[in-house]
Amino acid sequence: MSGNAAQEAWVLLTELFFADKPRRAAALAELGLAPMQAGALQVLDPERPMPMSALAQGLLCDNSNVTGIVDRLEAAGLVQRRPDEHDRRVKTLVVTPKGAEVRAQVGEAMATPPPALAALPATDARVLRDLLRRALG
């Protein structure tokens, strides 16, 4: 069972992610965001308002969870609920200018690789990136 390279790689990746937990938490705390609030901002597109249900799908969670998350983003002035023009059951989420700013900061913080990756020789980094592009492509 231990002669599986993909499995070993996955375990190593899990360790890499877990070790990065404090850095992510600190970065989000500095922006005043809880994890799912940050995730929601990333899923939302400032240029393309989307319904609550689309956000739930993007966050891989239930519609009912999204209500509270959006409540808090709205209270922070980062997002607004707007009635949909065609279906009056739907509420469309608009990212405010301030929300777009914070969103960019979140994106930057989350895209910063942890030390172990940042320290990779350029060749290795490219090999890794290309391999992942192919795998997820």
Place this chain on the structure above:
Amino acid sequence: MSGNAAQEAWVLLTELFFADKPRRAAALAELGLAPMQAGALQVLDPERPMPMSALAQGLLCDNSNVTGIVDRLEAAGLVQRRPDEHDRRVKTLVVTPKGAEVRAQVGEAMATPPPALAALPATDARVLRDLLRRALG
């Protein structure tokens, strides 16, 4: 800023992890464990009892968080608190036989790579594993 291979790789890895969230949640739900309970079981060593504080360190969280997590593991019969022999402030955590069983199941579930990784050609998987081994030392 976008010409950074390590950064792109990190973003792809984040996506890979995020997409795997439902699978992990389902696997743990089947074992009747919440995420941090599963993490605690992984950090604990059935052969080497450790203090609460060591578990907190392993979980990268505060001592106060561990109290509740261990309460629940103990209620489930997976772990026991035992007084330390040398320092009466310390409580030592012992994994029960049932705990060791569940721990192994958690380990197996978490080591299962997501589809995108499992589908890698053997050569790619080895390249990835070796690269990560080097990066994480």
Place this chain on the structure above:
DNA sequence: TATTGTTATACTCTATAACTATA
């Protein structure tokens, strides 16, 4: 005085089911 583990408090996230208003 410092440390281990607990308690208290307040907030966030999760899962489920019931509810409303629309369709």
Place this chain on the structure above:
DNA sequence: TATAGTTATAGAGTATAACAATA
């Protein structure tokens, strides 16, 4: 009937500060 979003409820994790027992 079915769907979008909300509400209600209960459990779980988080951060912080205060606390008791022990060192």
